[in-house]
Amino acid sequence: xxxxxxxxxxxxxxxxxxxxxxxxxxxxxxxxxxxxxxxxxxxxxxxxxxxxxxxxxxxxxxxxxxxxxxxxxxxxxxxxxxxxxxxxxxxxxxxxxxxxxxxxxxxxxxxxxxxxxxxxxxxxxxxxxxxxxxxxxxxxxxxxxxxxxxxxxxxxxxxxxxxxxxxxxxxxxxxxxxxxxxxxxxxxxxxxxxxxxxxxxxxxxxxxxxxxxxxxxxxxxxxxxxxxxxxxxxxxxxxxxxxxxxxxxxxxxxxxxxxxxxxxxxxxxxxxxxxxxxxxxxxxxxxxx
Amino acid sequence: xxxxxxxxxxxxxxxxxxxxxxxxxxxxxxxxxxxxxxxxxxxxxxxxxxxxxxxxxxxxxxxxxxxxxxxxxxxxxxxxxxxxxxxxxxxxxxxxxxxxxxxxxxxxxxxxxxxxxxxxxxxxxxxxxxxxxxxxxxxxxxxxxxxxxxxxxxxxxxxxxxxxxxxxxxxxxxxxxxxxxxxxxxxxxxxxxxxxxxxxxxxxxxxxxxxxxxxxxxxxxxxxxxxxxxxxxxxxxxxxxxxxxxxxxxxxxxxxxxxxxxxxxxxxxxxxxxxxxxxxxxxxxxxxx
Numbered sequence: 213x214x215x216x217x218x219x220x221x222x223x224x225x226x227x228x229x230x231x232x233x234x235x236x237x238x239x240x241x242x243x244x245x246x247x248x249x250x251x252x253x254x255x256x257x258x259x260x261x262x263x264x265x266x267x268x269x270x271x272x273x274x275x276x277x278x279x280x281x282x283x284x285x286x287x288x289x290x291x292x293x294x295x296x297x298x299x300x301x302x303x304x305x306x307x308x309x310x311x312x313x314x315x316x317x318x319x320x321x322x323x324x325x326x327x328x329x330x331x332x333x334x335x336x337x338x339x340x341x342x343x344x345x346x347x348x349x350x351x352x353x354x355x356x357x358x359x360x361x362x363x364x365x366x367x368x369x370x371x372x373x374x375x376x377x378x379x380x381x382x383x384x385x386x387x388x389x390x391x392x393x394x395x396x397x398x399x400x401x402x403x404x405x406x407x408x409x410x411x412x413x414x415x416x417x418x419x420x421x422x423x424x425x426x427x428x429x430x431x432x433x434x435x436x437x438x439x440x441x442x443x444x445x446x447x448x449x450x451x452x453x454x455x456x457x458x459x460x461x462x463x464x465x466x467x468x469x470x471x472x473x474x475x476x477x478x479x480x481x482x483x484x485x486x487x488x489x490x491x492x493x494x495x496x497x498x499x500x501x
Numbered sequence: 502x503x504x505x506x507x508x509x510x511x512x513x514x515x516x517x518x519x520x521x522x523x524x525x526x527x528x529x530x531x532x533x534x535x536x537x538x539x540x541x542x543x544x545x546x547x548x549x550x551x552x553x554x555x556x557x558x559x560x561x562x563x564x565x566x567x568x569x570x571x572x573x574x575x576x577x578x579x580x581x582x583x584x585x586x587x588x589x590x591x592x593x594x595x596x597x598x599x600x601x602x603x604x605x606x607x608x609x610x611x612x613x614x615x616x617x618x619x620x621x622x623x624x625x626x627x628x629x630x631x632x633x634x635x636x637x638x639x640x641x642x643x644x645x646x647x648x649x650x651x652x653x654x655x656x657x658x659x660x661x662x663x664x665x666x667x668x669x670x671x672x673x674x675x676x677x678x679x680x681x682x683x684x685x686x687x688x689x690x691x692x693x694x695x696x697x698x699x700x701x702x703x704x705x706x707x708x709x710x711x712x713x714x715x716x717x718x719x720x721x722x723x724x725x726x727x728x729x730x731x732x733x734x735x736x737x738x739x740x741x742x743x744x745x746x747x748x749x750x751x752x753x754x755x756x757x758x759x760x761x762x763x764x765x766x767x768x769x770x771x772x773x774x775x776x777x778x779x780x781x782x783x784x785x786x787x788x789x790x
Contacts, residue, residue, distance in 0.1 A: 345721035365719065394719075407716035412708060412727040417782030418759040419704050422752075427696035430654065430683075431789055432634035437729040438701040441722075442786040446779035450772055461767055463711075468760065470707040471753070478750055483739055490735035493706030497731040500720055 221387045222380075226251040230287040230310070232280065232302055234258050234267050236347055237318045238293035239356025242272050244389035247358040257283035267353045284310040289385070292317040297451035300328045307337050315339045316382050320405065321455040322369045322398035330371050340382040341369040341398060343405075344391060351445065362390030369398040406459035411467060413449055414460065416442040510676045511669075515540040519576040519599070521569065521591055523547050523556050525636055526607045527582030528645025531561050533678035536647040546572035556642045573599040578674070581606040586740035589617045596626050604628045605671050609694065610744040611658045611687035619660050629671040630658040630687055632694075633680060640734065651679030658687040695748035700756060702738055703749065705731040 229245060231238040234256040245251040256273035257280055258264050264276035277283045284290050284306045292299050292306075296319045303315055315338060319325060322341045329339050344366040366386040370379040383393040396404075420442040423435070453460055470489070477486035518534060520527040523545040534540040545562040546569055547553050553565035566572045573579050573595045581588050581595075585608045592604055604627060608614060611630045618628050633655040655675040659668040672682040685693075709731040712724070742749055759778070766775035 345719065365721070367719070404716045404719050407712050408719045408724050409721065411711075412724045414763055415704060415708050415760075416723075416727050416786075417779050418763055419701060419756060420783075420785040421778060421781035422700075422756040422759040423696050423785055424755075427693045428785060428788065430634065430656070430693050430697045432654065432698065434705075434730045435697050435701045436789060437726050438705050439782070439786050440726040442779075442782040443790060444779075444783070446776045446783055449779050450776040453767060453775060454770070454772055457767055457770070461764065464760070464764060464767075466713075467708060467711040470711040471704075471757065471760075474703055474707055475750065475753060478742060478746055478753075481743070481746070483743055486742060487735045487739040489710060490706050490731075490733075490738050492710035493728070493731040494709075494733070494735055496709040496712055496717060497705075497728050499717060500725060501732060 221384045223388050224250065224381060224384050226289045228253045228255065228287045228289075230255050230257060230284045230290045230306075230313075231273070231293060232257045232283070232290065232306065233293040233298075234264060234273065234276075234353050235293060236351050236353065236355045236360075237344065238291065239267060239272050239353035240346070240358065240360035241291055241293065241318070241389065242267075243356055243358035244361060246272075246274075248388065250388055251289075255283050255287070263353065267356075270354070272353060272356060280306050281309040284313065286310070287313045289313060290315045292319075294319075295448050295451050296321050296325070296455050300325050300332070303329055303339060304332050307333055307339075311336065313338065314378055314381055316342045316385070318342060318344055320409065320452045321402055322367075323402045324455050326369060326371045326398040330373060335373075338375065338378050340374055340378050341371075342382055342386065343367045343369070343401065344386065345409075346391075359390065361386065364391055366391035366393050367401050368393055368395045369401050370395065371398065402456050403459050403462075406456055406463040407466070410452060410456055410460045411463040413441050413444065414453070414464065415467065416440065417449075510673045512677050513539065513670060513673050515578045517542045517544065517576045517578075519544050519546060519573045519579045519595075519602075520562070520582060521546045521572070521579065521595065522582040522587075523553060523562065523565075523642050524582060525640050525642065525644045525649075526633065527580065528556060528561050528642035529635070529647065529649035530580055530582065530607070530678065531556075532645055532647035533650060535561075535563075537677065539677055540578075544572050544576070552642065556645075559643070561642060561645060569595050570598040573602065575599070576602045578602060579604045581608075583608075584737050584740050585610050585614070585744050589614050589621070592618055592628060593621050596622055596628075600625065602627065603667055603670055605631045605674070607631060607633055609698065609741045610691055611656075612691045613744050615658060615660045615687040619662060624662075627664065627667050629663055629667050630660075631671055631675065632656045632658070632690065633675065634698075648679065650675065653680055655680035655682050656690050657682055657684045658690050659684065660687065691745050692748050692751075695745055695752040696755070699741060699745055699749045700752040702730050702733065703742070703753065704756065705729065706738075 229251045255275040346364045420439040518540045544564040635653045709728040
């Protein structure tokens with residue numbers, strides 16, 4: 213558990229929180245707020261009534277609706293947990309129905325989204341982008357858990373025009389459910405995540421796809437670890453890549469350069485160089501273990 | 502636990518088993534045989550007396566020595582668990598001291614080794630190559646466990662001249678400690694393992710090495726999974742790549758082709774193609790989950 217008693221941030225209390233998209237992330241935010249007594253009421257908004265009712269029955273949500281306008285009416289906090297490509301249209305649609313609410317999201321890319329909303333929303337709208345580094349290849353509200361964000365990083369990405377108190381409130385929201393919060397511009401976020409998250413997904417998918425059927429029969433823990441995230445939803449990841457194309461390509465170029473160095477060392481039988489390249493990989497990996 | 506009561510293989514009993522190299526694999530073979538009562542005596546042979554004495558004190562071994570000739574004398578089974586580049590010289594050195602023993606190994610590459618020993622050992626020598634798909638980035642006898650091989654695959658790689666009863670005995674050895682045994686030629690083994698194991702290691706190392714320091718601060722589970730095996734010992738892995746160079750380069754070419762397809766889809770904004778590439782990766786991954 214994070215230090216909820218810490219005095220270095222405000223513990224925000226919400227009257228009515230609207231979660232748009234109740235999957236793993238949305239469901240976990242709902243549970244995290246309810247468990248900690250940080251929201252009087254949490255309403256879940258989605259497209260599938262049956263899934264919403266199941267989440268309500270499981271105690272994840274107080275109230276559910278498939279109607280966006282009804283769901284966000286009266287909310288003081290709206291968290292949009294939809295696939296990356298759907299976030300901006302949803303925020304634009306819901307904002308007029310909750311003109312005083314703080315609106316944030318949990319999308320994996322930020323620059324395109326934040327720039328678009330800075331243009332499309334009224335000046336008075338209070339949108340602040342966010343990205344919790346949690347989740348994984350599992351999806352759906354039945355995987356939701358109240359401690360999903362504990363000790364995980366969440367990045368908050370203010371735009372130049374964002375009110376400082378709204379940035380603070382968004383950061384405090386994530387801290388209140390246990391996350392370690394980092395604030396950075398949407399552009400820096402997207403550049404760093406291209407290397408730390410989007411390229412690894414692309415590489416895992418390419419490695420998995422490149423494995424011939426006869427070799428697939430012999431894979432062991434190494435291949436299984438290296439390709440684990442390739443099990444993620446292709447449609448969701450396509451949207452992430454599309455929204456962070458240039459940065460992903462730049463990160464891919466850096467990776468291709470390393471691969472080419474490995475190829476040269478193998479082709480020229482330069483064993484000392486090959487060992488040094490492997491040691492570079494080992495050093496970075498061991499900094500994180 | 503594997504079906505030790507199964508009647509489809511002989512449960513071999515050994516008088517004296519010599520384990521050359523008592524790390525994770527060698528220590529686990531020793532424990533696995535002792536726990537199942539399959540060996541009267543297990544002797545560990547290594548370079549560091551203190552480590553050997555510690556393994557003996559921990560109950561992994563009956564007897565230890567740093568002298569190869571003494572250790573293998575009188576053995577009916579010798580298992581060489583040394584780094585890939587050291588196996589052939591060790592087998593050549595020890596074989597004259599146990600002319601009647603079945604000799605096998607646990608190395609990650611097979612073709613070069615098996616071909617060399619077919620030339621260098623006397624015709625009467627009984628060497629059969631083996632490769633348990635177990636282990637990981639952890640090394641050392643203190644990680645050893647008697648069930649390391651249970652339900653893991655082990656590949657046994659007879660040469661054209663290997664006596665069928667020795668192939669059978671080697672396969673039964675691995676089955677007796679719980680492994681699923683596959684028999685294939687050393688050449689097929691090396692081609693398949695290049696794709697299922699050696700390329701994934703190279704890719705994980707390159708991805709880890711390519712991650713800039715500022716992005717390293719933001720890595721989450723995806724990067725950690727994808728790069729996990731990059732923590733492996735660079736010197737050990739250099740020997741594996743050196744012993745399986747051509748196959749690794751061929752597997753690398755197949756991977757580079759997939760990467761290039763991802764790049765093209767990103768550059769040309771061909772989202773349908775990108776989704777299909779991601780789905781190819783997902784399909785292969787889900788066949789193994």
